Amino acid sequence: MSAVAVRAGAFVHHLQLQSPRPEKLAAFYGDAMDMSVEKLTDGRWHCFGPQRHLLIAPGQAKTLDFSAFACRDAGGLAELRARAQSEGLDPADAPSPLLDNAFGVRDPDGNGVMFGLAREGLDERRGMRGPLQHITLATFDVGAIENFYAGKLGFLVSDRVVNEKGGVATCFMRSNHEHHTLACFLSSRKGLDHHSYEAGEWDTIRDFADRFAAREIRLMWGPGRHGPGNNLFIFIEDPDGNWIEVSAELEVIRDRPVKHWPHGERTLNLWGNAILRS
Numbered sequence: 001m002s003a004v005a006v007r008a009g010a011f012v013h014h015l016q017l018q019s020p021r022p023e024k025l026a027a028f029y030g031d032a033m034d035m036s037v038e039k040l041t042d043g044r045w046h047c048f049g050p051q052r053h054l055l056i057a058p059g060q061a062k063t064l065d066f067s068a069f070a071c072r073d074a075g076g077l078a079e080l081r082a083r084a085q086s087e088g089l090d091p092a093d094a095p096s097p098l099l100d101n102a103f104g105v106r107d108p109d110g111n112g113v114m115f116g117l118a119r120e121g122l123d124e125r126r127g128m129r130g131p132l133q134h135i136t137l138a139t140f141d142v143g144a145i146e147n148f149y150a151g152k153l154g155f156l157v158s159d160r161v162v163n164e165k166g167g168v169a170t171c172f173m174r175s176n177h178e179h180h181t182l183a184c185f186l187s188s189r190k191g192l193d194h195h196s197y198e199a200g201e202w203d204t205i206r207d208f209a210d211r212f213a214a215r216e217i218r219l220m221w222g223p224g225r226h227g228p229g230n231n232l233f234i235f236i237e238d239p240d241g242n243w244i245e246v247s248a249e250l251e252v253i254r255d256r257p258v259k260h261w262p263h264g265e266r267t268l269n270l271w272g273n274a275i276l277r278s
């Protein structure tokens with residue numbers, strides 16, 4: 001157990017999605033998620049609010065180019081890069097408009113993941129509370145994803161969901177004190193399952209839901225409460241079909257053993273029905 005990513009205090013800084021209509025998708029995030037929107041000189045779109053950033057590049061709908069984590073300081077970032085190198089992950093310099101000194105690697109499913117230092121002065125102060133908090137992947141092979149992020153990059157496993165045959169259906173991993181900054185679901189497809197904004201408390205989830213209602217954006221799931229992480233949640237879908245979660249009260253982990261949960265609706269939603277991915 002190396003915990004290099006946890007020692008580096010890595011948090012989800014942004015992600016980059018592809019879209020066939022990037023301008024339209026950026027406008028959606030600007031309006032629905034209360035973010036400012038700018039077009040970058042390279043044709044990408046940057047959506048940003050308080051502690052949340054999203055890049056959108058021209059391309060195929062529902063495609064995750066990469067998730068990007070920011071480390072606490074240069075020492076933690078250097079340790080993480082050295083670890084990636086020693087694990088044979090071939091970390092490469094990754095120039096970024098949002099991170100300094102970033103490097104990138106690819107996970108076994110081909111998802112890019114980048115680590116760097118948050119560039120100062122980019123956060124928008126205006127807007128509803130909701131830092132970008134976690135990325136959840138869909139995969140055919142949860143064990144391979146766990147081995148990459150936890151085994152090689154030093155994330156720590158917080159919880160696993162285990163089916164009747166002993167197979168792991170979901171793995172929740174952390175790179176700081178938050179229950180999960182990265183999770184993966186066993187699925188019939190691979191790529192992004194959803195990304196999540198942490199509203200902090202119930203009242204802000206209500207305010208987001210009212211904001212969505214004013215725009216006739218229907219909740220696709222929730223409100224509910226997840227078992228692992230114990231977080232409150234609602235889900236909506238963006239115009240490309242990407243799932244967006246707004247969450248609150250996510251467990252803060254000081255230290256504890258890994259918990260195993262049974263695979264079933266109640267684990268995914270203590271309050272009611274669930275969207276099972278496998």
Ligand SMILES: [Fe+2]
Binds near residue numbers: 195
């Ligand atoms: Fe989530």
